[in-house]
Amino acid sequence: MIAAVGGGTADAADGAGRAPGVSSPxxxxxxxxxxxxxxxxxxxxxxxxxxxxEAVRSLAYDIANTQANQRGMLLGWLDLWGLPKVTPGEPPMSWMTAGAADGHDMAGMHAAPGTDGAATPGAEGAAQGGAVTKPGALMPGMATKEELARLDTLRDRDAEVLYLQLMTDHHKGGVAMALGCARLCRTPAEQKLAQGMAEAQRSELSLMADMLGKRGAAPRP
Known part of the structure; x- marks a missing residue:
């Protein structure tokens, strides 16, 4: 048993009580x-x-706290299922090949050989729920090492704007992934967690758009 969103416990297995397989969604x-x-x-x-x-610091604290807790739940389920946390040779997002998230085609979103695990967009730009995997980024919405390094050099408004833009991209990718799990996963507790992630991050996307507007900026195209 493992703690579920909203309190209480949930059996981290599918509706038939089976633990998911290593390659399952x-x-x-x-x-x-x-x-x-x-x-x-x-x-x-x-x-x-x-x-x-204070507004940016509060948002950052909420995101860090929420996502650290959710990350612990996800890793806890993998432990409970007796599954590895890393699967060498398996491209990121391969679990989404069974279908699409939120009505978007996920084909072409897997890492290409020789890219150090960075997913390569397909011919159509590989849009994934409004998020695109950039060259040098591991998954949709994720920042590159160069973007993280740049954020680390900025202060005050410049840091706030870049953070809000990077986190907007990050949330778009996260929403697409969460909706994919809500549709493809078979573990009720995980489906519930994924749906809650999508709803919460969509709300934060609206908040971050407003915060960018107050700083004379906008989400990146």
Whole structure:
């Protein structure tokens, strides 16, 4: 048994009581979203030390706290299922090949050989729920090492704007992944968690758009 969103406990198995397989959407989402969440936590800690703006610091704290807790749940399920947290040779997002998230085609979103695990967009730009995997980024919405390094050099408004833009992209990718799990995963507790992620991050997307507007900026195209 493992703690579920909203309190209480939930049996981390599918409706028939079986633990998911290593290549199942349930396991793939848990592995990939744990990595995705870790970067959000990292970005939030960076901006916390780069600005004194209470609104941005509060948002960063909420994102870091929420996503760190959710990451712990995802990794806890993998432990409970007796599954690895890393699967060498398996491209990120491969669990989504069974279908699309939120009505978008996921073909072409897997890592290409020789890209160090970075997913390569397909011929159509590989839009994924409004998010695109950039060259050098591991999964949809994730920042590149260069973007993280740049965020670490900025302060005050410049840091706030870049953080809000990067986190907007990050949330778009996260929503697409969460909706994919809500549709493809078979573990009720994980489906519930994924649906809650999508709803919460959509709300934060609206908040971040407003915060960018107050700073004379906008989400990146």
């Amino acid at each position: 349930d396991a793939g989402f848990a592995r990939d979203m744990a990595v995705h969440h870790q970067q959000a936590v990292e970005m939030s800690f960076i901006v916390r030390d780069r600005t004194g703006d």
